[in-house]
Amino acid sequence: MLKNTAIGIAIGLLVMGGIWGLVHLMDDKRPEPDLVAESVPGASKGVMDLICELELDLDGQLALGIKENEPSRITMAQIDFEKKSGWYQGKIAISESRAGTLNLMGTRMKIYRPAMFQRFGVMITGEEFVVDRKTGSFVQSLSLQDGRTVKLIKGTCAKVIKPPF
Template identity: 80%
Template sequence: MLKNISIGIAIGLLVMGGIWGLVHLLGAPSQESAELTTPKSMPGGSKGVMDLICELELDLDGQLALGIKENEPSRVAMAQVDFDQKSGWYQGRIAISESRAGTLTLMGTRVKVYRPAMFQRFGVMISGEEFVVDRKTGRFEQSLSLSDGRTVKLIKGTCAHVIKPPF
């Protein structure tokens, strides 16, 4: 009886070892499989132009802080970051437009575009606007700097890198 238990334990250990080895053999990320499974929504380099398409919506806290009463549906907008020119822009009502691009700053995986401004909106004087895109997660945030010293996050969303076909 002890012999049968020992044989059962030995067979069990061999099967478990085989399964463990098979899982690690098939699950080991090779260079090629790591490239295929790593999300490439945002390039990690800092040269050339990065075209983005973003799904954006009003941030509820920013909406309340500025007293915006109307509801805005989420929308799709284009954005671009030009690493060579150190500038960027995105589309929208209150946006850093293509014709007046902002200044680009790199902060690790985050890309920040800022432009000074001086206009009245929502009953406050806006002294600057910026947007930040995290290249690792695709997270987008747009903030307004107000003349009273507050910074209000107004728009949030997600962006993905636009890959243009070679034709």
């Protein structure tokens, strides 16, 4: 009787071990592609080139009294993790020659640059843009002297993948 019980326990353990092994073989342990950049060492190193499709944000356009209708446009942006800076091209932009300071906030990359210039009838004291690595969303905001922050440009960015030639 003790021998039959021991054999039953051994078979039960083998079956349970087989099921456990199958479950772990079938389980996909690869990280989600969106999170790879945040969890892989070295993913926030070097330079990230982006191509963005941008347009004026209607609320920002109304807040600043901009009458002209600007069509959406394709532009370049770049994040330099080594220099902790970034820029993007445009009429109201953080330019390559005067890049802003990079601040990483989870999946969001925020580039800010203090400013002091008059435009749209108001004094602009700061410019920033934020790109979300997970969604690709782009938002550019202006800080005004009266304390308001106006979202002026919005859009979507994608990482430029250079072909192997």
